[in-house]
Amino acid sequence: MAETVIDIQQLSKSYSGHQAVDSLSLQIRRGEIFGLLGPNGAGKSTTILMLLGLTEPDSGNIDVLGMNPTREPIKVKRRVGYLPDDIGFYEDWTGLENLKLTARLNGISNKEAHERAIRLLAEVGLKDAADKKAGAYSRGMRQRLGLADVLIKQPEIIILDEPTLGIDPKGIDELLALISNLSREQGLTVLLSSHQLHQVQQICDRVGLFVSGKLLAEGNLPTLSRLLLTDTPIVITAEMDHVDDDLLNRLAGIEHVNNIQIVNGDNEAFRPSEGHILLQIGCSEDCSSAIAKTFVELGASLFSLQRKQYGLDEIYRRYFAGGDEHGSKRSKKAAK
Amino acid sequence: MEASVLRKQLNKWRDVARQLLGGKLGSLIESGRTDRERFSKSNSNPAVFWVLVRKEISDHVRSWRFILLLAIIFLTCIASLYTALNSLQDAINSQDGYSEFVILKLFTISDGTIPSFIGFVGFLGPLLGIGLGFDAVNSERNKGTLSRIMAQPIHRDDLLNAKFTASLFIIAFMFITLGLLVLSLGFVIVGLPPSLEELLRIFSFLIVTIIYIGFWLNLSILFSVRFRQPATSALASIAVWLFFSFFYDMILKLVSSGLAPDASTATVDDVVHHVDFMMNLSRLSPYTLFNEATSTLMMPTVRNLGPLTTDQIYGAIDSPLPFGQSLLLIWPQVVGLIALTLACFAISYVIFMRQEIRGRS
Numbered sequence: 001m002a003e004t005v006i007d008i009q010q011l012s013k014s015y016s017g018h019q020a021v022d023s024l025s026l027q028i029r030r031g032e033i034f035g036l037l038g039p040n041g042a043g044k045s046t047t048i049l050m051l052l053g054l055t056e057p058d059s060g061n062i063d064v065l066g067m068n069p070t071r072e073p074i075k076v077k078r079r080v081g082y083l084p085d086d087i088g089f090y091e092d093w094t095g096l097e098n099l100k101l102t103a104r105l106n107g108i109s110n111k112e113a114h115e116r117a118i119r120l121l122a123e124v125g126l127k128d129a130a131d132k133k134a135g136a137y138s139r140g141m142r143q144r145l146g147l148a149d150v151l152i153k154q155p156e157i158i159i160l161d162e163p164t165l166g167i168d169p170k171g172i173d174e175l176l177a178l179i180s181n182l183s184r185e186q187g188l189t190v191l192l193s194s195h196q197l198h199q200v201q202q203i204c205d206r207v208g209l210f211v212s213g214k215l216l217a218e219g220n221l222p223t224l225s226r227l228l229l230t231d232t233p234i235v236i237t238a239e240m241d242h243v244d245d246d247l248l249n250r251l252a253g254i255e256h257v258n259n260i261q262i263v264n265g266d267n268e269a270f271r272p273s274e275g276h277i278l279l280q281i282g283c284s285e286d287c288s289s290a291i292a293k294t295f296v297e298l299g300a301s302l303f304s305l306q307r308k309q310y311g312l313d314e315i316y317r318r319y320f321a322g323g324d325e326h327g328s329k330r331s332k333k334a335a336k
Numbered sequence: 337m338e339a340s341v342l343r344k345q346l347n348k349w350r351d352v353a354r355q356l357l358g359g360k361l362g363s364l365i366e367s368g369r370t371d372r373e374r375f376s377k378s379n380s381n382p383a384v385f386w387v388l389v390r391k392e393i394s395d396h397v398r399s400w401r402f403i404l405l406l407a408i409i410f411l412t413c414i415a416s417l418y419t420a421l422n423s424l425q426d427a428i429n430s431q432d433g434y435s436e437f438v439i440l441k442l443f444t445i446s447d448g449t450i451p452s453f454i455g456f457v458g459f460l461g462p463l464l465g466i467g468l469g470f471d472a473v474n475s476e477r478n479k480g481t482l483s484r485i486m487a488q489p490i491h492r493d494d495l496l497n498a499k500f501t502a503s504l505f506i507i508a509f510m511f512i513t514l515g516l517l518v519l520s521l522g523f524v525i526v527g528l529p530p531s532l533e534e535l536l537r538i539f540s541f542l543i544v545t546i547i548y549i550g551f552w553l554n555l556s557i558l559f560s561v562r563f564r565q566p567a568t569s570a571l572a573s574i575a576v577w578l579f580f581s582f583f584y585d586m587i588l589k590l591v592s593s594g595l596a597p598d599a600s601t602a603t604v605d606d607v608v609h610h611v612d613f614m615m616n617l618s619r620l621s622p623y624t625l626f627n628e629a630t631s632t633l634m635m636p637t638v639r640n641l642g643p644l645t646t647d648q649i650y651g652a653i654d655s656p657l658p659f660g661q662s663l664l665l666i667w668p669q670v671v672g673l674i675a676l677t678l679a680c681f682a683i684s685y686v687i688f689m690r691q692e693i694r695g696r697s
Binding site for chain 2: 045049052054055074075077078081082084086087088089090091092101102104105106107146149153
């Protein structure tokens with residue numbers, strides 16, 4: 001296992017009574033892409049600011065590349081690149097000039113700064129726009145320029161705060177592919193925060209779900225679904241003409257089946273045909289074939305059988321879509 | 337066509353200058369920069385500071401605001417020079433004890449329609465300082481560039497220092513140019529060369545002016561750190577400037593009439609004490625400090641800044657003070673101005689260090 005480059009222990013930070021980050025512990029290893037996912041206001045940006053020493057934690061320890069960012073922010077910032085959300089550039093300077101300024105601030109000589117800036121602009125696909133003023137860049141171009149800006153100091157870790165915000169879907173795909181490639185090629189550790197689960201899951205090795213300042217779960221996606229959806233990850237919906245107790249008992253006897261309920265068609269998106277009944281069978285593992293077999297053995301007429309695996313969509317719906325309030329309710333329930 | 341020829345010539349000169357200067361200086365700076373290893377070891381890099389200063393200066397010089405301020409100050413100085421030249425003849429003929437300082441008179445006299453050069457500088461200088469500093473930090477914050485700059489390995493104070501240094505450099509450059517311009521124009525028109533004493537006085541005047549404007553610059557930087565909106569910080573700075581330029585004297589007059597000892601019963605000591613007290617109150621204002629300092633420097637006949645009794649004047653020879661003595665007289669004022677500047681600087685430091693730097697908020 002690769003060494004741990006970012007080690008956060010019991011980190012807490014509050015703003016005038018509001019707990020932004022609540023005893024967060026998190027480890028990120030070298031070379032991985034870690035996605036910090038959470039709804040707006042979950043404390044992602046605050047955590048990132050503390051990683052860079054731009055704000056001070058109330059309690060807890062942070063270790064970035066063996067250094068404490070609160071004590072040695074300069075040394076940390078020398079090796080860690082940070083792309084703020086909604087990055088700003090000097091608008092009447094060209095993209096190239098903006099990059100060169102960053103390079104010069106990192107102690108890179110003028111000549112080398114120019115070479116690196118040209119190379120990076122080509123890498124992020126802004127070669128033609130190098131001499132255009134940054135004020136004339138589109139949103140997607142700004143984000144790409146921002147990425148070049150982060151990379152020009154040749155960091156070991158890059159931290160991207162909401163890199164996909166406000167870009168069109170194609171631009172998001174391109175940007176994420178770029179980040180992913182860079183990370184693989186140069187062995188960069190990437191920490192990116194986002195509230196857009198769908199986009200970020202494509203490139204992240206691991207994700208951490210962050211709600212109301214707490215880390216609910218971390219791991220890769222299968223682990224996450226297992227952790228967060230312990231009750232019924234798979235739901236099988238069967239459509240038939242009649243239901244009797246014998247059938248229900250037989251079904252309940254099947255291994256992995258957790259619960260069975262009869263759905264009245266009104267509040268479900270999937271409406272049964274006239275005179276048919278819907279059965280929802282929650283299972284911990286896929287057992288649709290066993291269920292089908294049961295139906296056939298009992299001679300029940302089965303019209304359709306649908307298997308639905310709860311994945312990211314469900315995670316998203318449960319934790320993110322409801323925003324802060326919903327998330328905190330869920331987390332309280334989970335804690336109980 | 338002309339422009340391209342000029343540019344070519346300029347480039348040529350620049351190359352020559354670079355070759356001449358570049359030898360030792362350039363290699364010194366380059367060796368400090370290119371060596372990334374050395375940079376990594378040291379905790380901060382002085383070259384980074386100068387990169388920031390250069391950025392600030394180039395931003396200022398390219399901006400419209402700077403050109404406007406420059407035009408205002410340039411025009412008013414030409415106007416004051418014009419009135420000074422108009423009334424110069426009378427001033428030289430009048431026996432006021434310093435007729436020999438003709439060049440100094442160019443800076444101090446006027447025919448009453450337009451204030452003199454030092455009057456203008458005292459009045460408009462703060463505007464220049466405020467103009468260069470009021471959006472120093474908050475505009476970067478609003479543009480989202482502050483968090484990008486602060487994510488680079490530089491100290492927070494480097495940013496403030498660089499902003500102050502760059503603006504002060506521009507101010508110094510501008511006022512030394514203006515001073516020398518007036519000096520040389522006067523020299524050409526009047527036909528009298530300045531004496532060494534006059535030169536010394538003019539240069540000290542310029543330095544005091546730069547310190548004075550530095551105070552206003554710092555005050556506006558302080559407001560730019562404190563207030564998120566550039567408009568708010570500009571208004572706050574202008575409010576302070578107006579307060580000290582106009583209202584402070586009025587308020588002092590009110591206070592003075594209230595505190596004045598009863599004329600029928602007061603002793604001389606009471607009166608002197610009262611005048612001293614009011615004078616010290618008025619010296620809380622940087623405007624007063626600057627006026628006292630500059631009038632003493634530019635008018636060698638000013639022998640004292642406080643009240644004098646007849647006893648003290650009796651027997652004094654009515655002649656201008658030598659430069660050293662004038663300097664001695666205004667030393668407290670200069671120190672006061674520097675102290676005010678440092679106080680503003682310290683406060684903005686403390687506020688800036690504690691601030692959280694987020695995206696655009």
